Amino acid sequence: MMNHIDVELSDLRVKLMEMWDLVEYQLQSGREAMLTADHELAGKVLKLGKKVNNFDVKIDRMCENLLALYTPVAVDLRLVLATLKINANLERIGDTAEGISMYVQNRNIPFSPEMLEITKAVAMFDEALSMFHDCRTAYKANDTDHARAIIKRDKMLNKIYRKSDSIIAEFMRNNPDSILEGLALLSIIKKVERVGDQITNIAEEIIFYQDAKVVKHKSKKKNKDNGNQ
Template identity: 85%
Template sequence: MNHIDVELSNLKVKLMEMWDLVEYQLQSGRDAMLNADQELARKVVKLGKKVNNFDVKIDRMCENLLALYTPVAVDLRLVLATLKINANLERIGDTAEGISMFVQKREVPFNPEMLEITRAVAMFDEALAMFHDCRIAYKANNTDQARALLRRDKMLNKIYRKSDRIIAQYLRANPDSIEEGLILLSIIKKLERVGDQVTNIAEEIIFYQDAKVVKHKSKKKDKENGKENGNGNGNGNNNGNAIS
């Protein structure tokens, strides 16, 4: 194994360590939300510093690889993809922190009825599953799995689009739950962002392996479909991710 291969292998190992940590943050954020576990929520927030350290370390490793080895072809795509995956992992960690900060404002668990009608738990579970499956796709260099993730983001978007109306309707009948409803709505919005960030990572897996840029294509396709249907606008994902 030559020097660049060793450095690329070390880069992948470091990225997987960060991935594991962010996945723990996200899973713990879910557990903290369901149980109003403020101690666990504080732990998730505290781990943010460690995630940030990974972010800086991986960026520097990528910069050194570019400067010292001038990689080309698939090696160059791996470094460029890693830079973007690293940024998205850091943002998902920030999202887990944000959710945990909201949990710290709660002394009791969320009303089960509100969780059920908003499908917040199902949304959290799917976001976690997508994040986990994205890691598997990365390790296996499996672009078919990565492309499947682009389609799965639609579920999160659907729940998110309905959440404003559902929570508003619930709060009109239960005005004492306004603070709880607003916090849950904020969490749902953050989970929608996790879906966007996971699809961003999936797009980078496809770019690294197949040398194909798929981002923004679905938004263009949905707009075209909307024009064909005569409504003048599409219903594409707000992050512009591709669906192959």
């Protein structure tokens, strides 16, 4: 039979999964709205923000109650601490999806297929969605190998983001009437890059609570060291 703290922890994980599904729907819809200039869908993503915020508050409260009532230790304590951080990152990903949808609402026609193609914006969005989905799987299965693999995949998003400035600037030079469109797409690409960072943060928390290892900033330090060589 499960004791009280196990029941509470199980409820906490279920609640977090519900929020995860909601934010995933926001992200997927944001992508769809971006490709079709669908104002109605973009509006739906924005409306869901309130629901995501309610989940955020509820999960924070559940974590606070667990800490106050049960003083968890070891893996249980790490799960509560990791959940607090994952919750915050999910809420931010939801905000980012809303930000993307706001750009869509300001446009009357879809983005130029050529601009989407040369920037690899859709491939980037698809990879972010795939990482987000796989991160959920890793969390459910307590799979730290899977979580580590997700962290490595963020490099692709960073690479596309780094190149997007010059690619879009060149496109706008050759197509002066596409300046507003180019700036909007650049902003969306930056937001998708942030989603990659937030997913990486979640993957790091999965590793922390399972293996009691803090992986945050490790890869950044390695990159700096390599750069100094």
